[in-house]
Amino acid sequence: MNTVFISTVTLFPKIFKDIFSYSIIGRAQKRGLVNFYLIDIRDFAIGSYKTVDDKPYGGGKGMIIRVDVVHKAIMQAKINYREHLKQNNKSSVNCQLKINYRIKEKIILMDPKGKTYSQKKAFELSKLDHLILVCGHYEGIDARINKYIDESISIGDYILTGGEIPAMVIVDSVCRLVSGVLSEEAIKNESFSTSFTHEEPQFTRPYEYEKMKVPEVLLSGNHQKITIWKKKKQKKIN
Known part of the structure:
Protein backbone atom coordinates (compact mmCIF):
# COMPACT_ATOMS: atom_id res chain seq x y z
CA MET A 1 0.00 0.00 0.00
CA ASN A 2 1.56 3.28 -1.13
CA THR A 3 1.91 6.30 1.11
CA VAL A 4 0.64 9.59 -0.30
CA PHE A 5 2.83 12.61 0.42
CA ILE A 6 1.30 16.07 0.58
CA SER A 7 3.61 19.09 0.64
CA THR A 8 2.12 22.48 1.45
CA VAL A 9 4.04 25.59 0.38
CA THR A 10 2.88 28.49 2.55
CA LEU A 11 3.85 31.64 4.44
CA PHE A 12 1.98 30.32 7.50
CA PRO A 13 2.94 26.68 8.16
CA LYS A 14 1.94 26.75 11.84
CA ILE A 15 -1.77 26.97 11.09
CA PHE A 16 -1.67 23.54 9.42
CA LYS A 17 -0.23 21.59 12.33
CA ASP A 18 -3.52 21.02 14.18
CA ILE A 19 -5.33 20.18 10.94
CA PHE A 20 -2.80 17.44 10.22
CA SER A 21 -3.07 15.86 13.68
CA TYR A 22 -6.81 15.46 14.28
CA SER A 23 -9.51 12.91 13.45
CA ILE A 24 -9.24 10.83 10.25
CA ILE A 25 -6.25 12.81 8.93
CA GLY A 26 -4.29 12.32 12.14
CA ARG A 27 -5.03 8.60 12.23
CA ALA A 28 -4.06 8.22 8.57
CA GLN A 29 -0.74 9.89 9.29
CA LYS A 30 -0.05 7.68 12.33
CA ARG A 31 -0.73 4.59 10.21
CA GLY A 32 1.73 5.78 7.57
CA LEU A 33 -0.91 6.12 4.84
CA VAL A 34 -0.34 9.86 4.44
CA ASN A 35 2.72 11.98 5.15
CA PHE A 36 2.88 15.77 5.26
CA TYR A 37 5.62 18.26 4.54
CA LEU A 38 5.24 21.93 5.42
CA ILE A 39 7.43 24.22 3.35
CA ASP A 40 7.80 27.74 4.77
CA ILE A 41 8.18 30.26 1.94
CA ARG A 42 10.06 32.56 4.32
CA ASP A 43 12.91 30.05 4.47
CA PHE A 44 13.73 31.12 0.90
CA ALA A 45 13.47 34.87 1.48
CA ILE A 46 15.83 37.17 -0.41
CA GLY A 47 18.57 39.41 1.01
CA SER A 48 19.43 40.61 4.48
CA TYR A 49 15.87 41.87 4.98
CA LYS A 50 14.46 38.40 4.18
CA THR A 51 12.08 39.69 1.53
CA VAL A 52 9.33 37.43 0.16
CA ASP A 53 7.18 40.05 -1.59
CA ASP A 54 7.39 43.38 -3.40
CA LYS A 55 5.29 46.12 -4.98
CA PRO A 56 3.58 45.25 -8.29
CA TYR A 57 5.09 46.51 -11.53
CA GLY A 58 2.78 48.99 -13.23
CA GLY A 59 1.32 50.10 -9.92
CA GLY A 60 -1.53 48.69 -7.91
CA LYS A 61 -2.54 47.92 -4.37
CA GLY A 62 -0.90 45.52 -1.97
CA MET A 63 2.16 43.35 -2.27
CA ILE A 64 2.94 40.46 -4.63
CA ILE A 65 4.84 37.35 -3.52
CA ARG A 66 8.04 36.93 -5.52
CA VAL A 67 8.19 34.13 -8.11
CA ASP A 68 11.81 33.22 -7.33
CA VAL A 69 11.06 32.65 -3.66
CA VAL A 70 8.05 30.41 -4.33
CA HIS A 71 9.83 28.48 -7.08
CA LYS A 72 12.67 27.65 -4.67
CA ALA A 73 10.11 26.46 -2.10
CA ILE A 74 8.47 24.19 -4.71
CA MET A 75 11.84 22.75 -5.68
CA GLN A 76 12.58 22.06 -2.01
CA ALA A 77 9.31 20.14 -1.74
CA LYS A 78 10.42 17.96 -4.66
CA ILE A 79 13.84 17.41 -3.12
CA ASN A 80 12.32 16.45 0.24
CA TYR A 81 10.15 13.78 -1.35
CA ARG A 82 12.96 12.29 -3.41
CA GLU A 83 15.26 12.21 -0.39
CA HIS A 84 12.56 10.37 1.52
CA LEU A 85 12.33 7.78 -1.26
CA LYS A 86 16.08 7.21 -1.17
CA GLN A 87 16.12 6.79 2.61
CA ASN A 88 13.12 4.48 2.85
CA ASN A 89 13.39 2.26 -0.22
CA LYS A 90 15.43 -0.90 0.30
CA SER A 91 16.09 -1.37 -3.41
CA SER A 92 18.21 1.52 -4.66
CA VAL A 93 17.64 0.44 -8.29
CA ASN A 94 13.85 0.45 -8.00
CA CYS A 95 13.99 3.68 -6.02
CA GLN A 96 16.04 5.38 -8.73
CA LEU A 97 13.63 4.17 -11.42
CA LYS A 98 10.71 5.65 -9.52
CA ILE A 99 12.55 8.91 -8.91
CA ASN A 100 13.45 9.29 -12.59
CA TYR A 101 10.36 7.98 -14.34
CA ARG A 102 7.43 6.86 -12.26
CA ILE A 103 6.62 9.49 -9.67
CA LYS A 104 3.00 10.58 -9.95
CA GLU A 105 3.36 14.16 -8.83
CA LYS A 106 1.31 17.33 -9.26
CA ILE A 107 1.87 20.94 -8.27
CA ILE A 108 -1.41 22.72 -7.57
CA LEU A 109 -1.77 26.47 -7.06
CA MET A 110 -4.61 27.68 -4.85
CA ASP A 111 -6.14 30.38 -7.05
CA PRO A 112 -9.66 31.93 -7.15
CA LYS A 113 -9.29 32.03 -10.95
CA GLY A 114 -8.60 28.29 -11.11
CA LYS A 115 -10.88 25.41 -12.00
CA THR A 116 -13.56 24.73 -9.38
CA TYR A 117 -12.66 21.84 -7.09
CA SER A 118 -14.82 18.72 -7.15
CA GLN A 119 -15.04 15.23 -5.67
CA LYS A 120 -13.89 13.85 -9.01
CA LYS A 121 -10.70 15.91 -8.70
CA ALA A 122 -10.26 14.72 -5.09
CA PHE A 123 -10.32 11.10 -6.31
CA GLU A 124 -7.74 11.95 -8.96
CA LEU A 125 -5.40 13.64 -6.49
CA SER A 126 -5.70 10.79 -3.97
CA LYS A 127 -3.99 8.47 -6.48
CA LEU A 128 -0.81 10.56 -6.64
CA ASP A 129 2.49 9.73 -4.98
CA HIS A 130 3.23 13.37 -4.18
CA LEU A 131 0.86 16.35 -4.14
CA ILE A 132 2.32 19.85 -3.77
CA LEU A 133 -0.15 22.58 -2.76
CA VAL A 134 1.01 26.17 -3.25
CA CYS A 135 -0.71 28.85 -1.16
CA GLY A 136 -0.65 32.49 -2.18
CA HIS A 137 -1.30 35.42 0.15
CA TYR A 138 -1.42 39.22 0.08
CA GLU A 139 -2.38 40.11 -3.53
CA GLY A 140 -1.19 36.75 -4.82
CA ILE A 141 1.96 35.36 -6.42
CA ASP A 142 3.83 36.80 -9.41
CA ALA A 143 2.03 35.38 -12.48
CA ARG A 144 5.24 33.79 -13.74
CA ILE A 145 4.69 31.06 -11.14
CA ASN A 146 2.32 29.46 -13.66
CA LYS A 147 5.37 28.09 -15.51
CA TYR A 148 6.13 25.88 -12.52
CA ILE A 149 2.68 24.54 -11.64
CA ASP A 150 0.50 21.88 -13.25
CA GLU A 151 -2.93 23.23 -12.39
CA SER A 152 -4.79 26.01 -10.58
CA ILE A 153 -7.72 25.14 -8.31
CA SER A 154 -10.44 27.26 -6.71
CA ILE A 155 -12.85 26.08 -4.01
CA GLY A 156 -15.53 28.58 -5.03
CA ASP A 157 -16.38 31.95 -6.51
CA TYR A 158 -15.37 34.09 -3.55
CA ILE A 159 -12.22 35.73 -2.27
CA LEU A 160 -10.25 34.52 0.76
CA THR A 161 -7.27 36.10 2.50
CA GLY A 162 -4.93 33.40 1.25
CA GLY A 163 -4.64 29.90 -0.13
CA GLU A 164 -4.31 28.18 3.23
CA ILE A 165 -8.02 27.42 3.77
CA PRO A 166 -8.48 26.03 0.23
CA ALA A 167 -5.39 23.87 0.79
CA MET A 168 -6.93 22.52 4.01
CA VAL A 169 -10.11 21.65 2.11
CA ILE A 170 -8.10 19.72 -0.45
CA VAL A 171 -6.01 17.93 2.19
CA ASP A 172 -9.13 16.79 4.07
CA SER A 173 -11.02 15.63 0.98
CA VAL A 174 -8.00 13.84 -0.52
CA CYS A 175 -6.84 12.09 2.66
CA ARG A 176 -10.14 10.34 3.28
CA LEU A 177 -9.97 8.85 -0.23
CA VAL A 178 -6.43 7.48 0.11
CA SER A 179 -6.49 3.69 -0.01
CA GLY A 180 -6.79 2.24 3.50
CA VAL A 181 -7.86 5.41 5.30
CA LEU A 182 -11.57 4.52 5.14
CA SER A 183 -13.11 1.16 4.32
CA GLU A 184 -14.12 0.63 0.69
CA GLU A 185 -17.73 0.28 1.85
CA ALA A 186 -17.59 3.62 3.66
CA ILE A 187 -16.25 5.36 0.56
CA LYS A 188 -18.83 3.66 -1.65
CA ASN A 189 -21.71 4.75 0.56
CA GLU A 190 -20.39 8.23 1.28
CA SER A 191 -21.92 11.37 -0.19
CA PHE A 192 -20.62 12.25 -3.69
CA SER A 193 -18.64 9.02 -4.09
CA THR A 194 -18.80 6.76 -7.16
Missing part, protein backbone atom coordinates in the same frame (compact mmCIF):
# COMPACT_ATOMS: atom_id res chain seq x y z
CA SER A 195 -22.14 8.03 -8.50
CA PHE A 196 -21.44 11.65 -7.48
CA THR A 197 -24.73 12.27 -5.71
CA HIS A 198 -25.66 14.21 -2.61
CA GLU A 199 -26.42 11.85 0.25
CA GLU A 200 -30.04 11.28 1.26
CA PRO A 201 -31.39 13.05 4.40
CA GLN A 202 -30.45 11.15 7.57
CA PHE A 203 -32.17 10.96 10.96
CA THR A 204 -31.56 9.71 14.50
CA ARG A 205 -33.32 9.95 17.89
CA PRO A 206 -35.59 11.49 19.01
CA TYR A 207 -38.30 10.10 16.73
CA GLU A 208 -40.28 13.36 17.01
CA TYR A 209 -38.97 16.86 17.67
CA GLU A 210 -41.17 19.97 17.60
CA LYS A 211 -43.78 18.03 15.58
CA MET A 212 -41.17 16.87 13.05
CA LYS A 213 -41.16 13.08 12.75
CA VAL A 214 -38.69 10.64 11.25
CA PRO A 215 -40.09 9.25 7.94
CA GLU A 216 -42.05 6.08 8.69
CA VAL A 217 -40.33 4.10 5.93
CA LEU A 218 -37.05 4.28 7.88
CA LEU A 219 -38.74 2.59 10.84
CA SER A 220 -40.47 -0.08 8.76
CA GLY A 221 -37.64 -2.62 8.73
CA ASN A 222 -38.34 -3.20 5.03
CA HIS A 223 -34.86 -2.89 3.52
CA GLN A 224 -36.11 -2.86 -0.06
CA LYS A 225 -38.45 0.06 0.60
CA ILE A 226 -35.74 1.89 2.55
CA THR A 227 -33.28 1.48 -0.34
CA ILE A 228 -35.83 2.80 -2.83
CA TRP A 229 -36.60 5.78 -0.56
CA LYS A 230 -32.90 6.60 -0.20
CA LYS A 231 -32.32 6.51 -3.96
CA LYS A 232 -35.28 8.82 -4.53
CA LYS A 233 -33.98 11.31 -2.00
CA GLN A 234 -30.44 11.41 -3.34
CA LYS A 235 -29.73 14.32 -5.64
CA LYS A 236 -27.46 14.20 -8.63
CA ILE A 237 -24.67 16.77 -8.76
CA ASN A 238 -25.00 19.05 -11.75
Whole structure:
Protein backbone atom coordinates (compact mmCIF):
# COMPACT_ATOMS: atom_id res chain seq x y z
CA MET A 1 0.00 0.00 0.00
CA ASN A 2 1.56 3.28 -1.13
CA THR A 3 1.91 6.30 1.11
CA VAL A 4 0.64 9.59 -0.30
CA PHE A 5 2.83 12.61 0.42
CA ILE A 6 1.30 16.07 0.58
CA SER A 7 3.61 19.09 0.64
CA THR A 8 2.12 22.48 1.45
CA VAL A 9 4.04 25.59 0.38
CA THR A 10 2.88 28.49 2.55
CA LEU A 11 3.85 31.64 4.44
CA PHE A 12 1.98 30.32 7.50
CA PRO A 13 2.94 26.68 8.16
CA LYS A 14 1.94 26.75 11.84
CA ILE A 15 -1.77 26.97 11.09
CA PHE A 16 -1.67 23.54 9.42
CA LYS A 17 -0.23 21.59 12.33
CA ASP A 18 -3.52 21.02 14.18
CA ILE A 19 -5.33 20.18 10.94
CA PHE A 20 -2.80 17.44 10.22
CA SER A 21 -3.07 15.86 13.68
CA TYR A 22 -6.81 15.46 14.28
CA SER A 23 -9.51 12.91 13.45
CA ILE A 24 -9.24 10.83 10.25
CA ILE A 25 -6.25 12.81 8.93
CA GLY A 26 -4.29 12.32 12.14
CA ARG A 27 -5.03 8.60 12.23
CA ALA A 28 -4.06 8.22 8.57
CA GLN A 29 -0.74 9.89 9.29
CA LYS A 30 -0.05 7.68 12.33
CA ARG A 31 -0.73 4.59 10.21
CA GLY A 32 1.73 5.78 7.57
CA LEU A 33 -0.91 6.12 4.84
CA VAL A 34 -0.34 9.86 4.44
CA ASN A 35 2.72 11.98 5.15
CA PHE A 36 2.88 15.77 5.26
CA TYR A 37 5.62 18.26 4.54
CA LEU A 38 5.24 21.93 5.42
CA ILE A 39 7.43 24.22 3.35
CA ASP A 40 7.80 27.74 4.77
CA ILE A 41 8.18 30.26 1.94
CA ARG A 42 10.06 32.56 4.32
CA ASP A 43 12.91 30.05 4.47
CA PHE A 44 13.73 31.12 0.90
CA ALA A 45 13.47 34.87 1.48
CA ILE A 46 15.83 37.17 -0.41
CA GLY A 47 18.57 39.41 1.01
CA SER A 48 19.43 40.61 4.48
CA TYR A 49 15.87 41.87 4.98
CA LYS A 50 14.46 38.40 4.18
CA THR A 51 12.08 39.69 1.53
CA VAL A 52 9.33 37.43 0.16
CA ASP A 53 7.18 40.05 -1.59
CA ASP A 54 7.39 43.38 -3.40
CA LYS A 55 5.29 46.12 -4.98
CA PRO A 56 3.58 45.25 -8.29
CA TYR A 57 5.09 46.51 -11.53
CA GLY A 58 2.78 48.99 -13.23
CA GLY A 59 1.32 50.10 -9.92
CA GLY A 60 -1.53 48.69 -7.91
CA LYS A 61 -2.54 47.92 -4.37
CA GLY A 62 -0.90 45.52 -1.97
CA MET A 63 2.16 43.35 -2.27
CA ILE A 64 2.94 40.46 -4.63
CA ILE A 65 4.84 37.35 -3.52
CA ARG A 66 8.04 36.93 -5.52
CA VAL A 67 8.19 34.13 -8.11
CA ASP A 68 11.81 33.22 -7.33
CA VAL A 69 11.06 32.65 -3.66
CA VAL A 70 8.05 30.41 -4.33
CA HIS A 71 9.83 28.48 -7.08
CA LYS A 72 12.67 27.65 -4.67
CA ALA A 73 10.11 26.46 -2.10
CA ILE A 74 8.47 24.19 -4.71
CA MET A 75 11.84 22.75 -5.68
CA GLN A 76 12.58 22.06 -2.01
CA ALA A 77 9.31 20.14 -1.74
CA LYS A 78 10.42 17.96 -4.66
CA ILE A 79 13.84 17.41 -3.12
CA ASN A 80 12.32 16.45 0.24
CA TYR A 81 10.15 13.78 -1.35
CA ARG A 82 12.96 12.29 -3.41
CA GLU A 83 15.26 12.21 -0.39
CA HIS A 84 12.56 10.37 1.52
CA LEU A 85 12.33 7.78 -1.26
CA LYS A 86 16.08 7.21 -1.17
CA GLN A 87 16.12 6.79 2.61
CA ASN A 88 13.12 4.48 2.85
CA ASN A 89 13.39 2.26 -0.22
CA LYS A 90 15.43 -0.90 0.30
CA SER A 91 16.09 -1.37 -3.41
CA SER A 92 18.21 1.52 -4.66
CA VAL A 93 17.64 0.44 -8.29
CA ASN A 94 13.85 0.45 -8.00
CA CYS A 95 13.99 3.68 -6.02
CA GLN A 96 16.04 5.38 -8.73
CA LEU A 97 13.63 4.17 -11.42
CA LYS A 98 10.71 5.65 -9.52
CA ILE A 99 12.55 8.91 -8.91
CA ASN A 100 13.45 9.29 -12.59
CA TYR A 101 10.36 7.98 -14.34
CA ARG A 102 7.43 6.86 -12.26
CA ILE A 103 6.62 9.49 -9.67
CA LYS A 104 3.00 10.58 -9.95
CA GLU A 105 3.36 14.16 -8.83
CA LYS A 106 1.31 17.33 -9.26
CA ILE A 107 1.87 20.94 -8.27
CA ILE A 108 -1.41 22.72 -7.57
CA LEU A 109 -1.77 26.47 -7.06
CA MET A 110 -4.61 27.68 -4.85
CA ASP A 111 -6.14 30.38 -7.05
CA PRO A 112 -9.66 31.93 -7.15
CA LYS A 113 -9.29 32.03 -10.95
CA GLY A 114 -8.60 28.29 -11.11
CA LYS A 115 -10.88 25.41 -12.00
CA THR A 116 -13.56 24.73 -9.38
CA TYR A 117 -12.66 21.84 -7.09
CA SER A 118 -14.82 18.72 -7.15
CA GLN A 119 -15.04 15.23 -5.67
CA LYS A 120 -13.89 13.85 -9.01
CA LYS A 121 -10.70 15.91 -8.70
CA ALA A 122 -10.26 14.72 -5.09
CA PHE A 123 -10.32 11.10 -6.31
CA GLU A 124 -7.74 11.95 -8.96
CA LEU A 125 -5.40 13.64 -6.49
CA SER A 126 -5.70 10.79 -3.97
CA LYS A 127 -3.99 8.47 -6.48
CA LEU A 128 -0.81 10.56 -6.64
CA ASP A 129 2.49 9.73 -4.98
CA HIS A 130 3.23 13.37 -4.18
CA LEU A 131 0.86 16.35 -4.14
CA ILE A 132 2.32 19.85 -3.77
CA LEU A 133 -0.15 22.58 -2.76
CA VAL A 134 1.01 26.17 -3.25
CA CYS A 135 -0.71 28.85 -1.16
CA GLY A 136 -0.65 32.49 -2.18
CA HIS A 137 -1.30 35.42 0.15
CA TYR A 138 -1.42 39.22 0.08
CA GLU A 139 -2.38 40.11 -3.53
CA GLY A 140 -1.19 36.75 -4.82
CA ILE A 141 1.96 35.36 -6.42
CA ASP A 142 3.83 36.80 -9.41
CA ALA A 143 2.03 35.38 -12.48
CA ARG A 144 5.24 33.79 -13.74
CA ILE A 145 4.69 31.06 -11.14
CA ASN A 146 2.32 29.46 -13.66
CA LYS A 147 5.37 28.09 -15.51
CA TYR A 148 6.13 25.88 -12.52
CA ILE A 149 2.68 24.54 -11.64
CA ASP A 150 0.50 21.88 -13.25
CA GLU A 151 -2.93 23.23 -12.39
CA SER A 152 -4.79 26.01 -10.58
CA ILE A 153 -7.72 25.14 -8.31
CA SER A 154 -10.44 27.26 -6.71
CA ILE A 155 -12.85 26.08 -4.01
CA GLY A 156 -15.53 28.58 -5.03
CA ASP A 157 -16.38 31.95 -6.51
CA TYR A 158 -15.37 34.09 -3.55
CA ILE A 159 -12.22 35.73 -2.27
CA LEU A 160 -10.25 34.52 0.76
CA THR A 161 -7.27 36.10 2.50
CA GLY A 162 -4.93 33.40 1.25
CA GLY A 163 -4.64 29.90 -0.13
CA GLU A 164 -4.31 28.18 3.23
CA ILE A 165 -8.02 27.42 3.77
CA PRO A 166 -8.48 26.03 0.23
CA ALA A 167 -5.39 23.87 0.79
CA MET A 168 -6.93 22.52 4.01
CA VAL A 169 -10.11 21.65 2.11
CA ILE A 170 -8.10 19.72 -0.45
CA VAL A 171 -6.01 17.93 2.19
CA ASP A 172 -9.13 16.79 4.07
CA SER A 173 -11.02 15.63 0.98
CA VAL A 174 -8.00 13.84 -0.52
CA CYS A 175 -6.84 12.09 2.66
CA ARG A 176 -10.14 10.34 3.28
CA LEU A 177 -9.97 8.85 -0.23
CA VAL A 178 -6.43 7.48 0.11
CA SER A 179 -6.49 3.69 -0.01
CA GLY A 180 -6.79 2.24 3.50
CA VAL A 181 -7.86 5.41 5.30
CA LEU A 182 -11.57 4.52 5.14
CA SER A 183 -13.11 1.16 4.32
CA GLU A 184 -14.12 0.63 0.69
CA GLU A 185 -17.73 0.28 1.85
CA ALA A 186 -17.59 3.62 3.66
CA ILE A 187 -16.25 5.36 0.56
CA LYS A 188 -18.83 3.66 -1.65
CA ASN A 189 -21.71 4.75 0.56
CA GLU A 190 -20.39 8.23 1.28
CA SER A 191 -21.92 11.37 -0.19
CA PHE A 192 -20.62 12.25 -3.69
CA SER A 193 -18.64 9.02 -4.09
CA THR A 194 -18.80 6.76 -7.16
CA SER A 195 -22.14 8.03 -8.50
CA PHE A 196 -21.44 11.65 -7.48
CA THR A 197 -24.73 12.27 -5.71
CA HIS A 198 -25.66 14.21 -2.61
CA GLU A 199 -26.42 11.85 0.25
CA GLU A 200 -30.04 11.28 1.26
CA PRO A 201 -31.39 13.05 4.40
CA GLN A 202 -30.45 11.15 7.57
CA PHE A 203 -32.17 10.96 10.96
CA THR A 204 -31.56 9.71 14.50
CA ARG A 205 -33.32 9.95 17.89
CA PRO A 206 -35.59 11.49 19.01
CA TYR A 207 -38.30 10.10 16.73
CA GLU A 208 -40.28 13.36 17.01
CA TYR A 209 -38.97 16.86 17.67
CA GLU A 210 -41.17 19.97 17.60
CA LYS A 211 -43.78 18.03 15.58
CA MET A 212 -41.17 16.87 13.05
CA LYS A 213 -41.16 13.08 12.75
CA VAL A 214 -38.69 10.64 11.25
CA PRO A 215 -40.09 9.25 7.94
CA GLU A 216 -42.05 6.08 8.69
CA VAL A 217 -40.33 4.10 5.93
CA LEU A 218 -37.05 4.28 7.88
CA LEU A 219 -38.74 2.59 10.84
CA SER A 220 -40.47 -0.08 8.76
CA GLY A 221 -37.64 -2.62 8.73
CA ASN A 222 -38.34 -3.20 5.03
CA HIS A 223 -34.86 -2.89 3.52
CA GLN A 224 -36.11 -2.86 -0.06
CA LYS A 225 -38.45 0.06 0.60
CA ILE A 226 -35.74 1.89 2.55
CA THR A 227 -33.28 1.48 -0.34
CA ILE A 228 -35.83 2.80 -2.83
CA TRP A 229 -36.60 5.78 -0.56
CA LYS A 230 -32.90 6.60 -0.20
CA LYS A 231 -32.32 6.51 -3.96
CA LYS A 232 -35.28 8.82 -4.53
CA LYS A 233 -33.98 11.31 -2.00
CA GLN A 234 -30.44 11.41 -3.34
CA LYS A 235 -29.73 14.32 -5.64
CA LYS A 236 -27.46 14.20 -8.63
CA ILE A 237 -24.67 16.77 -8.76
CA ASN A 238 -25.00 19.05 -11.75
